[in-house]
Amino acid sequence: MNNINTRSGLILKKGLVLILFLCSVFMLGSCKIYSFTGTTLSSDLKTITIQNFVMNTAGGPANLTLNFTEKLKEYYQRNTSLKLKPSDGDLFLEGSITGYELTPVAATASDKAALNRLTIRVDVRFVNTKSEDESFEKEFSFYQDFPQEQTLAQVEGSLVPKILDQLVLNIFNDTAAQW
Structure with missing residues (x-):
């Protein structure tokens, strides 16, 4: 038993x-292929080409496109195993900053803006040479609000990096993480 x-x-x-x-x-x-950084990139993708973004709008700091392009490159290098290549990468990113806009939001009782909003818009063309169906052209935008009592000159230095960081994250998520 x-x-x-x-x-x-x-x-x-x-x-x-x-x-x-x-x-x-x-x-x-x-x-899908998954990594601890959240990317879903195929193992046959080895390189990325990120062209310098151009300015297609008025306004904004003189170094805006340079800062944005460098933030993109740094983010991909830090969060993927892709190597930057000046041309002919397996992945390709290019685009332009198409909007740098200051608009009033949240009006007060006296018809003054209680808040102002800084919005940055970026047109991006993404090409995946190994999987064409993942390629796209798309506009990304993000904004930050600030009190009406402050001028853009006073807050631009702190708002622009936050907006650019979020734009980079959104572009990365649509290209490498595909969330």
Whole structure:
């Protein structure tokens, strides 16, 4: 009797291990390529080309396009294993800053703006040479609000980097993380 219990316990354990193994294989097989940085890039992608973005709008700091391009390059280098290549990368990014706009928002009772909003818009062309269906042209925009009592000159130095960081993150998510 004891021998039968031991044998059925062993069969039960082997069955449980087999089920766990099959579940693991199924779950891994159904996932895209994933890394701990959140990217879903295929392993055959090795390089990226990021062209200097150009300014197609009035306004903004003189070094806006340079800062934006450098932030993009740094983010991809820090969060992927892709190597920057001056041309002919497996992935290709280019674009232009098309909007640098200051607008009043949240009017007060005296018809004055309680808040002002700085919005930056960027047109991006993304090409994945290994998977053309992932390529796109798209506009990204982000904004930051600031109190009416402050001038743009007073807050521009702190707002622009925050806006650019969020634009870079949004572009990265649409190109490398595909969320």
